Amino acid sequence: MNFLIADTFTAAFNRLSAIDQKAVKASVFDLQMDRTGNGLQLHRIDKSKDPNFWSARVNRDVRLIVHKTGESMLVAYVDHHDNAYAWAERRRIEAHPRTGALQIVEVRERVEEVAPPAQLELVMPAATMPAVQQPKLFAALDDDALLSVGLPADWLTDVRAATEDSFFVLAEHLPVEASEALLEFAATGRLPAPVTAPAADPFAHPDALRRIRPIADQEELEQALAFPWEKWGVFLHPSQRELTDRTFAGPARVAGSAGTGKTIVAIHRAVRLARGNPDARILLASFSQPLAGAMAKKLLVLAPETGGVVPRITTASFQGIAEQLYQLEHGVRPRIATSTILRERLAHSAKAVQLKGFSDRFLLSEWTNVIDAWGITSANAYATVQRMGRKSRLGPNQRERLWPVFASVREALAAERFTTWAQVFNKLADRLAGKPHKPFDHVILDEAQDLAPAELRFFAALAPAGTDALFLAGDMGQRIFQHPFSWAQLGVDVRGRSHVLKVCYRTSQQIRRAADHLLPSVLRDVDGVEDERLGIVSVFDGPAPLVITVSTAEEEATTVAKTVSGWLAEGITPAEIGIFVRTPDLVARAREALACVTDADVITTAPMHLAKGLEFRAVVVMACDQGILPLDDRVADAADEAELDEIYETERRLLYVACTRAREHLILTGVAPASEYLDDLRVRH
Numbered sequence: 001m002n003f004l005i006a007d008t009f010t011a012a013f014n015r016l017s018a019i020d021q022k023a024v025k026a027s028v029f030d031l032q033m034d035r036t037g038n039g040l041q042l043h044r045i046d047k048s049k050d051p052n053f054w055s056a057r058v059n060r061d062v063r064l065i066v067h068k069t070g071e072s073m074l075v076a077y078v079d080h081h082d083n084a085y086a087w088a089e090r091r092r093i094e095a096h097p098r099t100g101a102l103q104i105v106e107v108r109e110r111v112e113e114v115a116p117p118a119q120l121e122l123v124m125p126a127a128t129m130p131a132v133q134q135p136k137l138f139a140a141l142d143d144d145a146l147l148s149v150g151l152p153a154d155w156l157t158d159v160r161a162a163t164e165d166s167f168f169v170l171a172e173h174l175p176v177e178a179s180e181a182l183l184e185f186a187a188t189g190r191l192p193a194p195v196t197a198p199a200a201d202p203f204a205h206p207d208a209l210r211r212i213r214p215i216a217d218q219e220e221l222e223q224a225l226a227f228p229w230e231k232w233g234v235f236l237h238p239s240q241r242e243l244t245d246r247t248f249a250g251p252a253r254v255a256g257s258a259g260t261g262k263t264i265v266a267i268h269r270a271v272r273l274a275r276g277n278p279d280a281r282i283l284l285a286s287f288s289q290p291l292a293g294a295m296a297k298k299l300l301v302l303a304p305e306t307g308g309v310v311p312r313i314t315t316a317s318f319q320g321i322a323e324q325l326y327q328l329e330h331g332v333r334p335r336i337a338t339s340t341i342l343r344e345r346l347a348h349s350a351k352a353v354q355l356k357g358f359s360d361r362f363l364l365s366e367w368t369n370v371i372d373a374w375g376i377t378s379a380n381a382y383a384t385v386q387r388m389g390r391k392s393r394l395g396p397n398q399r400e401r402l403w404p405v406f407a408s409v410r411e412a413l414a415a416e417r418f419t420t421w422a423q424v425f426n427k428l429a430d431r432l433a434g435k436p437h438k439p440f441d442h443v444i445l446d447e448a449q450d451l452a453p454a455e456l457r458f459f460a461a462l463a464p465a466g467t468d469a470l471f472l473a474g475d476m477g478q479r480i481f482q483h484p485f486s487w488a489q490l491g492v493d494v495r496g497r498s499h500v501l502k503v504c505y506r507t508s509q510q511i512r513r514a515a516d517h518l519l520p521s522v523l524r525d526v527d528g529v530e531d532e533r534l535g536i537v538s539v540f541d542g543p544a545p546l547v548i549t550v551s552t553a554e555e556e557a558t559t560v561a562k563t564v565s566g567w568l569a570e571g572i573t574p575a576e577i578g579i580f581v582r583t584p585d586l587v588a589r590a591r592e593a594l595a596c597v598t599d600a601d602v603i604t605t606a607p608m609h610l611a612k613g614l615e616f617r618a619v620v621v622m623a624c625d626q627g628i629l630p631l632d633d634r635v636a637d638a639a640d641e642a643e644l645d646e647i648y649e650t651e652r653r654l655l656y657v658a659c660t661r662a663r664e665h666l667i668l669t670g671v672a673p674a675s676e677y678l679d680d681l682r683v684r685h
C-alpha cells in the first residue's frame with residue numbers, strides 16, 4: 001500500500017502548537033508502520049462526500065484526516081476536532097476527469113459560500129480612479145478549455161463569473177494548476193498547454209506531485225516533517241521538478257523573474273545529482289558569501305541525513321572557491337588590487353604618457369570592463385577586442401593612445417605582486433584546462449546573470465565538459481554588476497537548454513506586477529537567448545504597493561516610521577522587515593527614520609546592491625529621489641548616449657531587485673522631485 005502525504009497536511013501541521021505537532025508526528029509514524037491504521041482508532045467521516053475519508057485520533061482534541069483506499073493511505077489534513085471534520089466533509093479526492101491528475105477538490109455547493117472579494121487597495125488614489133465595471137476575465141473560455149487546465153467541474157460557473165478583483169479569493173479554492181493557468185490567461189490571453197499525464201497513475205501526474213508526495217521510508221517521512229514550513233523541500237512545481245531531474249547534454253540555464261524558485265531548483269538539482277551518483281563532487285556557488293551561506297542552510301533542509309550527500313556538495317561564493325583553489329596552488333591568498341590602487345596607478349600612467357581627453361572614470365571603467373575583464377595583454381589584442389557591453393565606440397587611434405597606459409599599469413601591478421580577481425579566475429581557468437582531473441563533476445551556479453567573463457571561463461573549466469557539467473540559474477532582469485557578453489563565445493552555449501520558470505512564490509501578485517513595469521516584457525541576451533516575462537503568476541494576493549512622494553526628508557522619515565510601526569503592530573517581526581536605499585551613505589537616512597521605532601536594530605537597513613537573493617515580509621525602498629535613482633554620479637560616468645542608456649537600465653534593474661525582495665508589503669518613498677522610475681510603478685495595472 002502506498003503511503004503519501006499532502007501539502008494540505010503539512011500546511012495544517014505547521015499551524016499547530018509544538019506539543020500537538022509532536023503528538024501528530026508520532027501518530028503519522030505509527031500510521032506509516034501499520035498502514036491499516038488499526039492502532040489509531042480510525043473512524044469513517046460519514047458526512048463527507050468522499051467515502052474514503054477517515055479520522056484518526058491523535059490526542060483528546062486533535063484529529064488526523066486520512067484518505068484510505070485499497071491501494072493507498074494519504075495523510076491529508078490535521079486540525080482540532082471540529083475543524084478537521086469540517087475540512088474533510090467539504091473535500092473530495094479524485095483524479096481529474098480530463099487531466100488525470102489526482103486533486104483535492106473543495107466541494108462547491110452554493111455560490112454565496114465563497115467570501116465576497118476583499119476590497120483591494122490600489123496604487124492610484126481612489127479619487128482619480130474611474131468607477132468601471134470590471135470585465136469577466138474568463139468569459140471567452142468554454143468548458144472544454146477550462147477543464148483542460150484541471151479546473152474541477154463544480155467550479156466552472158464561478159470561474160466564468162470572476163473579475164480581476166474577485167478572482168484571487170476564488171483562486172484559493174481551486175487546485176493550483178487551474179488557478180495558475182487562469183492567471184496566465186488573464187495576463188497573456190493564452191492558456192498554457194496542459195501538462196500531459198505520463199501514465200494511468202493519477203498520483204504520478206506532475207500536477208499531483210505538487211501537492212501529494214509518496215513517502216518511501218521512515219527517513220523520507222522524517223525529512224518531510226522536519227521543516228514543514230519549507231514547502232519547497234517537499235513539493236515542487238512541475239517545471240521546477242523537470243529542471244531538477246533532467247539530464248542536459250551541455251551547459252543549461254534556468255531563468256525566471258525574481259522569486260520564481262531558481263535558487264530552489266539549483267539546490268534540488270545539487271542534491272539530486274549527489275544522490276544519483278555516490279562519487280559525484282558538486283559545486284553549488286553563488287555571487288556572495290551570505291548567499292552561499294543561505295544555500296548551505298537550505299541544503300541541510302533538503303538533505304538532513306547525517307553522513308549523506310551534503311559533504312559532497314561544496315557551497316561557496318564565486319570568489320570564495322577561486323580563492324581556495326588559488327591558495328592550494330600558490331600557498332598564499334591572492335593580493336588583490338583595490339579600486340583605489342587601480343585608480344591611482346591609472347592616473348599616474350596617464351600622466352606619464354601625457355594622455356589627454358579621457359576622464360579618470362573612463363580609464364577605470366575601460367580597465368575593469370575591457371582590459372582586465374578580457375585579459376588583454378597586447379596592443380594587438382586591444383585593437384581587435386569587441387569591447388562587449390561598452391557602448392561607446394573607440395577607434396584605432398584612440399586605442400593606440402590608450403594602450404601604453406594600460407600596459408604600464410599591468411607592469412606596475414605585476415611588479416608590486418598585485419593581481420585582480422579577473423586575473424585570478426583567468427589563470428585558474430588556464431591551469432584547469434590542461435589538467436586531466438577536474439575538482440568537480442558538476443557545477444551549479446546561482447545569480448549567474450552577474451558572472452564576469454573570467455568567472456564564467458573558470459567555472460566552465462572546473463568540471464569535465466559533458467553531461468550535466470554546468471547549470472546556471474539567473475535572471476537577466478536582475479543583472480546589476482556586469483556588462484552583458486556572449487556566453488557562447490566562451491564555450492558556454494545554453495541555446496536550446498534554457499528554461500524559464502513562471503510561477504512566483506515569493507512576491508504577491510500586486511507587488512510583482514508593479515515591479516514588472518520597471519523592465520521590458522522580453523529580455524534578450526547577447527547570444528539571442530530570450531527571457532519572456534509575460535505570463536508570470538504569483539501564488540498569492542496582497543495589498544498593492546504604495547508609492548509616496550513627500551516634500552522633505554523629515555516628512556519621509558515620519559512616513560517610514562509610521563508605516564514600519566504599523567507593520568510591527570500587525571504582527572510582522574522586525575527581522576521580517578527590510579529597508580533599502582541606493583547607496584551606503586543613505587543607510588544613515590534609513591536609520592534616522594527608525595530612531596523611534598521599537599526593536600529597530602533588528603530591522604535590516606542596507607544598500608540595494610546587498611538586497612540580491614534576500615526576502616522580507618515587508619520592504620521599504622527609501623530615498624527614491626531625483627538624482628539618487630538613477631544615481632547622478634553614475635550618470636556622469638557615461639561616455640556617450642549609448643552608455644547612458646545602459647546606466648539607466650542598470651539602475652532600473654537595481655530598483656527591481658530591491659522591490660522584489662518583498663513578500664506582502666512594499667512601500668517606496670522619495671522626496672520631491674522624485675525618481676522618474678516611481679512613475680512606472682504608479683501605473684494602474
Ligand SMILES: Nc1ncnc2c1ncn2[C@@H]1O[C@H](COP(=O)(O)OP(=O)(O)OP(=O)(O)O)[C@@H](O)[C@H]1O
Pocket residue numbers: 231232235236237240256257258259260261262263264265475478504505506612613614615660
Ligand atoms: N515549489 C515551491 N513551493 C513553495 N515555495 C517555493 C517553491 N519554490 C520556491 N519557493 C519559495 O519562493 C521564494 C523564492 O525562491 P527562490 O529564492 O529560489 O527564487 P529565485 O528565483 O532564486 O529568486 P531571486 O531571483 O529573487 O533570487 C523562497 O521563499 C522559496 O522558498
